[in-house]
Amino acid sequence: MNIEDLLKKSQDAVAFTKEELMWMLSCPADSPETFRIMAESNRISKELTGNKAEIHAQFALNLAPCACNCMFCSFAKVNGVFTEETRITEETAIGYACQLEADGANAVYVMITAQYPFSMFLEISQEIRKHLKPDTLMVANIGDQSLESARKLKDCGYAGVYHALRLREGKDTGLKPGARIESLRNFREAGLAVGTCVEPVGPEHSNEELADMILFTASLNPAYSGAGRRISIPGTPMAEKGMISELRMAQIAAVTRLGMPRTVQGNCTHEPCTLGGLAGATLFWAESGANPRDVEEKTEEGRGETVQTCKTIYKECGWETWEGPSRYYGEK
Numbered sequence: 001m002n003i004e005d006l007l008k009k010s011q012d013a014v015a016f017t018k019e020e021l022m023w024m025l026s027c028p029a030d031s032p033e034t035f036r037i038m039a040e041s042n043r044i045s046k047e048l049t050g051n052k053a054e055i056h057a058q059f060a061l062n063l064a065p066c067a068c069n070c071m072f073c074s075f076a077k078v079n080g081v082f083t084e085e086t087r088i089t090e091e092t093a094i095g096y097a098c099q100l101e102a103d104g105a106n107a108v109y110v111m112i113t114a115q116y117p118f119s120m121f122l123e124i125s126q127e128i129r130k131h132l133k134p135d136t137l138m139v140a141n142i143g144d145q146s147l148e149s150a151r152k153l154k155d156c157g158y159a160g161v162y163h164a165l166r167l168r169e170g171k172d173t174g175l176k177p178g179a180r181i182e183s184l185r186n187f188r189e190a191g192l193a194v195g196t197c198v199e200p201v202g203p204e205h206s207n208e209e210l211a212d213m214i215l216f217t218a219s220l221n222p223a224y225s226g227a228g229r230r231i232s233i234p235g236t237p238m239a240e241k242g243m244i245s246e247l248r249m250a251q252i253a254a255v256t257r258l259g260m261p262r263t264v265q266g267n268c269t270h271e272p273c274t275l276g277g278l279a280g281a282t283l284f285w286a287e288s289g290a291n292p293r294d295v296e297e298k299t300e301e302g303r304g305e306t307v308q309t310c311k312t313i314y315k316e317c318g319w320e321t322w323e324g325p326s327r328y329y330g331e332k
């Protein structure tokens, strides 16, 4: 296997095998081979998007200790970061959503922790929907759902969901991989587009695990895939495992782009950075309110980036930004 043959294969849009993805992931992050893979990913992303990257913005309806105990999440009860639940009011939720829309986000995401009442989520979502412009896309970031609930999300005005089978799901999380996969099926059957990602990547994940996950996300023909690194929550057991560098994350995002079919326009990375944009990321997230990667109650006062900052980061690495509703959540 060599880089010339793999790049030729990518230029011919031929699907990669697991072994080929592993080979690309095994190149040192600062090697010429990786830089060429990142350049190829950037080329594909620019071709598919007309050099217009997107910014999606998320806020949460609640902040709560969550019994699902995903070890990397600041809401996980075991991590002890947050000990009491706080919920924002409908009015505050509408305020967040309208602000993110006004800031120019290409899609507005509404997040809840797994135990937040679904009926309340629908109620507030309907009110948010009424206050947003008709063509503003809403995306739900919520727990596993039945087909019936997925249909309710669709009826409520959601264009899609963010949902992922996380790395080491069921080992590092209290959730069952089978339930995550079933939810992904339910969302798609209900007509909701699914955005997903290879996440949350830590230094302990092998190239084989990453390649398997890239291929799994490709099998969904999602709105977008990509790669996001795990952000250490200070004082937690996961933090002891460390974090991968932005460069390694950029490499994984690039290999993920190469591993996706061309029908998948979006390639996300998180958190936003110029290396990610350079490596062909076409989706950054802005965040407000509670955030599972932050210990601040309002992530805009912590790690969260604004839509404007994301735009600036894109500009610094040669990207223009798309104005209007996300193309990733549109019809394929």
Ligand code: SF4
Residues within 6 Å of the ligand: 066, 067, 068, 069, 070, 073, 074, 075, 076, 077, 112, 113, 114, 143, 173, 292
């Ligand atoms: S990632 Fe979601 S389900 Fe897991 S602990 Fe955090 S809020 Fe709960």
